[in-house]
Amino acid sequence: xxxxxxxxxxxxxxxxxxxxxxxxxxxxxxxxxxxxxxxxxxxxxxxxxxxxxxxxxxxxxxxxxxxxxxxxxxxxxxxxxxxxxxxxxxxxxxxxxxxxxxxxxxxxxxxxxxxxxxxxxxxxxxxxxxxxxxxxxxxxxxxxxxxxxxxxxxxxxxxxxxxxxxxxxxxxxxxxxxxxxxxxxxxxxxxxxxxxxxxxxxxxxxxxxxxxxxxxxxxxxxxxxxxxxxxxxxxxxxxxxxxxxxxxxxxxxxxxxxxxxxxxxxxxxxxxxxxxxxxxxxxxxxxxxxxxxxxxxx
Ligand code: OGA
Ligand code: MN
Numbered sequence: 001x002x003x004x005x006x007x008x009x010x011x012x013x014x015x016x017x018x019x020x021x022x023x024x025x026x027x028x029x030x031x032x033x034x035x036x037x038x039x040x041x042x043x044x045x046x047x048x049x050x051x052x053x054x055x056x057x058x059x060x061x062x063x064x065x066x067x068x069x070x071x072x073x074x075x076x077x078x079x080x081x082x083x084x085x086x087x088x089x090x091x092x093x094x095x096x097x098x099x100x101x102x103x104x105x106x107x108x109x110x111x112x113x114x115x116x117x118x119x120x121x122x123x124x125x126x127x128x129x130x131x132x133x134x135x136x137x138x139x140x141x142x143x144x145x146x147x148x149x150x151x152x153x154x155x156x157x158x159x160x161x162x163x164x165x166x167x168x169x170x171x172x173x174x175x176x177x178x179x180x181x182x183x184x185x186x187x188x189x190x191x192x193x194x195x196x197x198x199x200x201x202x203x204x205x206x207x208x209x210x211x212x213x214x215x216x217x218x219x220x221x222x223x224x225x226x227x228x229x230x231x232x233x234x235x236x237x238x239x240x241x242x243x244x245x246x247x248x249x250x251x252x253x254x255x256x257x258x259x260x261x262x263x264x265x266x267x268x269x270x271x272x273x274x275x276x277x278x279x280x281x282x283x284x285x286x287x288x289x290x291x292x293x294x295x296x297x298x
Pocket of ligand 1: 105262273275
């Protein structure tokens, strides 16, 4: 069977029209979904009505699952019965938050601050505010391919330092600061800022809101360069903004995309989403001549 697909935009993404994710799926369909995912970077499925167990079981067909580590002193943001599900939500029950509020309000890819960034993520919308709460997605393969050659020469084959410790308070101002123990558990990691996709072989720009420094570039200049690269990657020609409907599920590839939750009025409205996360492997960059660099933790 070939999947019936409809592009979401010229930049990125396709909607899968012919699959009900809640139904039993054969290996052939899973292989088709994976191929379409690699082609389009993000896939949208509409009207998905499934249990957390089905959400987890489907994701597992695509790879091993990553369990989001909780930060010790706050309530866990994982589903109480399914730790493989991270709850992205501003909903409170009995005054207690049931998920992570303001998750991803800023351009990033999931796990970019970890030694093993996440391969993919599958976010399912259970409750969405009317007319807001969108998520934007950027195609970082296209962004890489359109880089100014002079900028590309400055970053090609270089590593960048991604730091939870330095950026935590900035990216999550509503969360408590990290404890010393948490800091020790989330060491800085150097990732290739031009990254070879392990399945397609294509190069993507790999930068995001946890990146703080580029190898060989003075700190302040590197910060400005990271900002310029981010602005470049999120130009309209590389991005698609999704207006969620209840039941939408989006599967994205963190190796060749970035995404950003667009801030909404979270005092007035509830937004409730559940995410499964696919474990990734060590990012690397393979130069056309064959030289290879990969991520490391000093
Ligand atoms: C995420 C994330 C954005 C959103 O779940 O990884 O960044 O719009 N979410 O909820
Ligand atoms: Mn995210």
